[in-house]
Amino acid sequence: MGRDAQAQLTGDGWSRVDWDAAGPFRWMVAAEARVMLPVARAPITRVRVQALRDHRSPATTLALRINDASLPPQTLEHGWHTYEWDVPDGVMSAGTNEACVLIDALTDGPVGRAGGRGVAVSDLQLMRGSEK
DSSP states (O other): OOOGGGGGGBOTTEEEEEEETTEEEEEEOSSEEEEEEEESSSOOOEEEEEEEEOTTSOSOEEEEEETTEEEEEEEOOSEEEEEEEEOOTTSSOSEEEEEEEEESOOOSSOBTTTTBOSEEEEEEEEEOTTOO
Protein backbone atom coordinates (compact mmCIF):
# COMPACT_ATOMS: atom_id res chain seq x y z
CA MET A 1 0.00 0.00 0.00
CA GLY A 2 2.89 2.36 0.62
CA ARG A 3 5.18 1.77 -2.34
CA ASP A 4 5.22 4.30 -5.16
CA ALA A 5 5.07 1.45 -7.71
CA GLN A 6 1.70 0.42 -6.23
CA ALA A 7 0.12 3.87 -6.42
CA GLN A 8 -1.78 3.01 -9.60
CA LEU A 9 -3.55 0.18 -7.71
CA THR A 10 -5.18 2.38 -5.08
CA GLY A 11 -8.47 4.05 -5.91
CA ASP A 12 -10.85 6.37 -4.08
CA GLY A 13 -10.87 6.44 -0.30
CA TRP A 14 -7.12 6.46 0.48
CA SER A 15 -4.71 9.18 1.64
CA ARG A 16 -1.32 9.71 0.11
CA VAL A 17 1.43 7.58 1.67
CA ASP A 18 2.17 8.18 5.37
CA TRP A 19 4.64 6.31 7.59
CA ASP A 20 5.57 5.38 11.13
CA ALA A 21 8.44 3.42 12.71
CA ALA A 22 7.16 0.18 11.12
CA GLY A 23 7.02 1.55 7.58
CA PRO A 24 4.68 3.08 4.98
CA PHE A 25 0.89 2.86 4.91
CA ARG A 26 -2.20 4.70 3.68
CA TRP A 27 -4.97 6.13 5.84
CA MET A 28 -8.56 5.56 4.90
CA VAL A 29 -10.24 8.90 4.14
CA ALA A 30 -13.66 7.37 3.43
CA ALA A 31 -15.65 4.44 4.83
CA GLU A 32 -15.06 2.60 1.54
CA ALA A 33 -11.58 2.51 0.01
CA ARG A 34 -10.90 0.81 -3.32
CA VAL A 35 -7.86 -1.14 -4.45
CA MET A 36 -7.18 -3.07 -7.63
CA LEU A 37 -5.81 -6.61 -7.18
CA PRO A 38 -3.89 -8.00 -10.15
CA VAL A 39 -3.89 -11.80 -10.00
CA ALA A 40 -1.40 -13.67 -12.18
CA ARG A 41 -2.71 -17.11 -11.29
CA ALA A 42 -5.88 -18.28 -9.55
CA PRO A 43 -7.18 -19.60 -7.26
CA ILE A 44 -6.71 -17.14 -4.40
CA THR A 45 -7.97 -18.76 -1.19
CA ARG A 46 -7.23 -16.15 1.52
CA VAL A 47 -6.74 -12.41 1.90
CA ARG A 48 -4.65 -10.93 4.72
CA VAL A 49 -4.85 -7.23 5.67
CA GLN A 50 -2.57 -5.41 8.11
CA ALA A 51 -4.60 -2.54 9.53
CA LEU A 52 -4.32 0.10 12.25
CA ARG A 53 -7.13 1.50 14.33
CA ASP A 54 -5.71 4.73 15.71
CA HIS A 55 -6.44 5.49 19.38
CA ARG A 56 -8.69 8.37 18.23
CA SER A 57 -10.79 6.12 16.00
CA PRO A 58 -14.26 5.10 17.20
CA ALA A 59 -15.18 1.42 17.56
CA THR A 60 -15.65 -0.03 14.10
CA THR A 61 -15.50 -3.15 11.99
CA LEU A 62 -13.37 -3.99 8.98
CA ALA A 63 -14.84 -5.90 6.05
CA LEU A 64 -13.90 -6.65 2.45
CA ARG A 65 -15.83 -6.77 -0.76
CA ILE A 66 -14.00 -8.47 -3.59
CA ASN A 67 -15.62 -8.04 -6.98
CA ASP A 68 -19.27 -8.62 -6.00
CA ALA A 69 -18.65 -10.89 -2.98
CA SER A 70 -18.92 -9.50 0.55
CA LEU A 71 -16.60 -11.02 3.15
CA PRO A 72 -17.76 -10.79 6.79
CA PRO A 73 -16.84 -7.88 9.05
CA GLN A 74 -14.32 -8.29 11.84
CA THR A 75 -13.93 -6.08 14.90
CA LEU A 76 -11.06 -3.66 14.33
CA GLU A 77 -8.84 -3.56 17.44
CA HIS A 78 -6.68 -0.60 18.54
CA GLY A 79 -3.15 -0.67 17.15
CA TRP A 80 -1.71 -2.64 14.24
CA HIS A 81 -3.23 -6.11 13.73
CA THR A 82 -3.54 -8.68 10.96
CA TYR A 83 -7.00 -9.71 9.75
CA GLU A 84 -7.68 -12.65 7.43
CA TRP A 85 -10.59 -13.86 5.34
CA ASP A 86 -11.22 -17.04 3.36
CA VAL A 87 -12.06 -16.26 -0.26
CA PRO A 88 -14.88 -18.43 -1.63
CA ASP A 89 -14.20 -20.37 -4.83
CA GLY A 90 -14.74 -18.35 -7.97
CA VAL A 91 -14.65 -14.91 -6.33
CA MET A 92 -11.24 -13.98 -7.77
CA SER A 93 -9.89 -14.89 -11.17
CA ALA A 94 -6.69 -14.35 -13.10
CA GLY A 95 -6.53 -10.75 -14.26
CA THR A 96 -7.63 -7.57 -12.50
CA ASN A 97 -9.99 -7.84 -9.53
CA GLU A 98 -11.44 -4.98 -7.49
CA ALA A 99 -11.53 -4.94 -3.70
CA CYS A 100 -13.11 -2.48 -1.30
CA VAL A 101 -11.98 -2.14 2.30
CA LEU A 102 -15.05 -1.19 4.32
CA ILE A 103 -15.38 0.25 7.82
CA ASP A 104 -18.38 1.46 9.82
CA ALA A 105 -16.92 4.59 11.43
CA LEU A 106 -14.16 7.14 10.90
CA THR A 107 -12.82 9.87 13.14
CA ASP A 108 -14.48 13.24 12.71
CA GLY A 109 -11.26 15.09 12.00
CA PRO A 110 -8.14 14.10 10.08
CA VAL A 111 -5.19 12.50 11.87
CA GLY A 112 -1.64 11.78 10.77
CA ARG A 113 0.60 13.66 8.35
CA ALA A 114 -1.46 12.53 5.34
CA GLY A 115 -4.84 13.53 6.79
CA GLY A 116 -6.32 10.10 7.37
CA ARG A 117 -9.43 9.40 9.38
CA GLY A 118 -8.26 6.97 12.10
CA VAL A 119 -7.90 3.68 10.17
CA ALA A 120 -4.85 2.77 8.07
CA VAL A 121 -3.71 -0.18 5.96
CA SER A 122 -0.08 -1.09 5.39
CA ASP A 123 -0.46 -4.35 3.50
CA LEU A 124 -3.05 -6.36 1.62
CA GLN A 125 -1.77 -9.83 0.74
CA LEU A 126 -3.33 -12.50 -1.49
CA MET A 127 -2.62 -16.16 -0.68
CA ARG A 128 -3.07 -19.43 -2.55
CA GLY A 129 -3.76 -22.90 -1.22
CA SER A 130 -2.02 -23.67 2.05
CA GLU A 131 0.08 -20.46 2.29
CA LYS A 132 0.03 -19.14 5.86
